[in-house]
Amino acid sequence: MTADEETGEAEQARGGTGAGGTGAGGSGAGDAEAERARRLAAWTAARRKLSDGPVDGTLAGRLARLAEEGAEVYDLDGSPDIYGDGIVARLEERTAAVLGHEAAAFFPTGTMAQQVALRCWAGRTGNPVVALHPVAHPERHERGALGRLSGLGTVHPTTEARPPTAEEVRELEEPFGTLMLELPLRDAGFVLPTWDELVAVAEAARERDAVVHFDGARLWECTTHFGRTLPEIAALADSVYVSFYKSLGGLSGAALAGPADFVAEARAWRHRYGGQVFQQWPAALSALVGLERELPRLPRYTAHATMVAAALREGLAEAGTPWFRIHPAEPHTHQFQVWLPYGADGLTEAGVRQAEEDGTVLFRVWDAPGAPGPPGTAVTEVTVGAPGLRWGPQDVRDALYGFLARVPERGAAGGV
Structure with a gap:
């Protein structure tokens, strides 16, 4: 699937036509x-x-379900958020605490959150190259946005249908500023490394003077495989992106977590990218429900x-x-x-x-x-x-x- 096509997940969501057809007996839009x-x-x-x-x-x-379940996690008699205060700020605080990072910022989409994260790290490291898997989301499903919007380049530690190894990261022929790891690697079959392999890969990146960013759209569901808590997993990365509609069943939205100064910079870029949405309380409320009900x-x-x-x-x-x-x-x-x-x-x-x-x-x-x-x-x-x-x-x-x-x-x- 090319970057210009819908992801399989979107196709699943809207009842799409499988292998690009129009469905049984269909011949047009x-x-x-x-x-x-x-x-x-x-x-x-x-x-x-x-x-x-x-x-x-x-x-x-x-709507009825959101009102019923939302009342269990937040005071619905309060006012809606305005540009990210109120319930959105509460969600950000809760997300940072769950992941064990200093701060978190809510984003309307994971695509925006990750582009901002990688752009911020490029500026801080002075290196615009991102090492990531060739089937990672930014490479396959974002229409080349990293290069088109931020001028970032990419290199691939491996082309195998699995996460990269520490040795592959060490042997990359050119320097990179950020290692992005998608956990789990969805297009390869929702696969994960072992815990020891993940630790070794993060250490190998830092030996190369690079930072580590987790594409953790589905990080919530990785604790069983790793045998570790979410804060223990997230601590291996300098920043973490998580989704609220994948795994947790929220309406939409994502969060970017990391050091407080990094998140503050990400908020500025969120505004520049058009992510400072006037009201986001339905998405934030559904995310809080997901953290309370689905995460455990x-x-x-x-x-x-x-x-x-x-x-x-x-x-x-x-x-x-x-x-x-x-x-x-x-x-x-x-x-x-x-x-x-x-x-x-x-x-x-x-x-x-x-x-x-x-x-x-x-x-x-x-x-x-x-x-x-x-x-x-x-x-x-x-x-x-x-x-x-x-x-x-x-x-x-x-x-x-x-x-x-x-x-x-x-x-x-x-x-x-």
Whole structure:
């Protein structure tokens, strides 16, 4: 997927058309929109799902839920924020405390937060080069913004589908001012290094006189894999970006945490980038709800994802699927990839039909992986959330068999 295309996550959110098509039977923009609406309606109405989608439900229902849950974490009789005071300031204080950093600043988007962070570090280090993975978010999903807007350059410690090693960081041929680590590395399969590897990589960057920035959009869900608290993890970095709608279920928004003087500078650049929004209280309120309700549950989701992945592996083998991949084999977080040897559009359609006919959502949008993925395959991302905690191994296998029975290519070959 190029930087000019929608991310797979956005496609999932809006019920997109998988591998760039217009959906089953669709031939134009109107057909594609109708197909997206159909999918969203099916996923929202489904009684059984592994997780709630980011846009499942109606506006009225989501507003009512925010009012109910928000009253448990903040005084709703207070005034809305104005340019980041009030509830937004409260969220910033809470985020800094949760991460163990001196200060934090709220941003309307993670893209803006990271561009500001990397720009600030370039000015402070005197080096405009950022070392990061070639599938990291700024490289793949931001339309070349680092170079176009801030004049920053990038180098890649590795092209392997995993985080870089300490040795790779030490052996980079040219100097860099910032090492950016995406934790977990989403496009490679939500993969993480071990704790010792992460410590070594951070030390290697500092041996090169570079600072360390964590793209922690999903950092919240990393504690189980590392066996460390969020402050212990965040302490390895000079600055950390976190998202409030990924993992925590907020409406939108992000935060940049780090030293107080760094965050103060980031606030100035936030204003210059157009991020000084007049009122952001709905996003801030939903973020506080996420920190209070979802954050403590994430270790349970991660543990349950291990069971779901194992049940899928067993079910696919029992069904005689000619080739499949669960990646990572044991999930590092509550999200992982599933690969199958069928067309993306047919797999997406099979999942929608299962939601419509059985009220079950196992998989949502599938995509053609592109290079270096095997030709003729498709990949999807599985997220295990609160609804998925009610699923046992047999529930997963039963849902899988129902899904496979609806895959057109499999049906032509004899079904399950």
